[in-house]
Amino acid sequence: MENILIAGAHGTTGKKIVNLLNQSSQYNPIAMVRKEEQVDYFKSQGIDTVLADLEKDVSPAFDNSIDKVLFAAGSGGKKVVEVDQEGAKKLVDAAKNNGIKKFVMLSSLGAENPEEATELKEYLQAKHNADEYLKSSGLNYTIVRPGSLTNDSLTNHITLEKSLGKQGEISRNDVAMTLTTCLTDNLASNQTFEIINGDTLINEALDNLSVTHA
Template sequence: MENVLVVGATGTTGKKVVKLLKTSQYFEPIAMVRKESQIKEFSEQDINTVLGNLEEDVLHTMSHIDKVVFAAGSGGTKVFEVDQEGAKKMIDASKNQSIKKFIMLSSMGADQPEKVTELKDYLKAKHNADQYLRASNVPYVIIRPGSLTNEKGTGKIEVGKTLHKQGSISRDDVAQVLVRTLDDDAPLNESFEILSGDLLIGSALDSIYKS
């Protein structure tokens, strides 16, 4: 079993990732929480936690961790502190601990934030974090979904290095993709975009891996 630190475990998408990992026979989730009051929710599900604040030192959160899923987000309130600098701190800590794989939940539009009119600061922060990860020598996968919805997942997506269109995707399906890219047979140092689509997630990811 590999220990996977889920950064942003208390968020809507992060919680889904933790639950999926808990049912896995290969991974053990470690939920990173910011407050002690958030521990109970996970301990009641027999899920281990570690206290960590992205605006402070996070090196201690990496003890006995094999892989990382970064699904944290500031919700637009602290994009520089959390989405950019917080991500950089986790990347530095991962490098220091020789983490096997760092899965970054980014966003469509983060490749060219200067071309968007909405959420420009957020996408610029995501862009900078993505670029920092690429240059870090930490093994990575960067996943850029379209607009996130709370609709029930379909288990089907559209995927591409660049999809050249806008759209949405359920958080259920995004969580599935994040977890599947943790597998050792998934390629490293790749970035791709995902939207709701017609291909089963496994088949869709196989297609991007072979491209």
Template sequence: MEKILVIGATGTTGNKVINELQNHQNYEPIAMVRKPEQQSQFEQQGVKTILGDLTEDVTHVTEGIDKVIFAAGSKGKALDAVDRKGAMKIVDASKRHKVQKFVMLSSIGADQPQQSDQLQEYLQAKNDADEYLGNSGLDFTIVRPGTLSDDTPTGKITISKSLENKKGSIPRGDVAKVLVHSLKDAVANREVFEILNGEQHIEEAVMTVPSVN
């Protein structure tokens, strides 16, 4: 089984990623948490944890890890320390320990942060982290969803390297499914794609990424 480190495991989307991984026979999730008291919630589910704080040294967290899903976010409270530099630290640690693939949860609009009125700083932090990963030499997939919702997952999405209509939402549960499917070596390797709620089954959709416009 491949050991999958989930950064941001205590967040709403990250928690759904953990659940997806637990239901997958090929993956063993490992949740990175900041505080010792957060470990018990995962360990009660049979999920291993590792202590790590994105604002501190996290070199150790990727040791023995096969692949990484980065789903952390500071909700605007620490964009530089967490969303930008924190992501970069995990990329560096992944390189050091020869992680096989890095799946990054980004955001629609991260490629053009200057076009956003309210989210410019957030999208710029995501852009910087995405570029750093893209230039790292690691195998990666960068997933850019629209607005995350708590709606019931449909298992279906719209996907493209650049969606014409970027306004829309997508359930967090579907984003979690896409992130886990993107762990596969053959799925969107060294690719960036955008997703919204749609009509194509996730399993089929992510396999088409190299050919979508």
């Protein structure tokens, strides 16, 4: 069983990711949280936790034997450089130092060309910079860029393209399912793609991506 470190575990999408991994026979989630009071939420469910702050030293997050990292943290627009950009870069560095097998990054639609954005430009620039840093790290990575997040139910279906060329919505449940599926070793390796609501099964969409860009 592989240990998966989830940054941003206490967030809305992060909790869904942790729950999915906790139901898996393949993965053991380790929830990375920055506040002591957030630990109890996961411990009460028997989920391993680690205290680490993306604005400080993240190396304690790797005191357990971590196999893979899933970055789902976000500052909510308040500290985009400190958390979304520099925090992500710190975690990439720590992952590299600890020889992790894969790094899955939750990014955002629009992060490819942040200069074209009419709103959230600073956020998208921070995500872009973090994505580029991960790409150049030498780590095995997958970068997932979803459209606007909703709280709709899981459909297990998406539209996936390297570049969609349009905006759209997608449920946090489908994003969480996509991210956790990308933890598979050779699935969507060293790929960046965009997703919104769609009609293709998540597994099928990711398989097609891996085959097309092998």
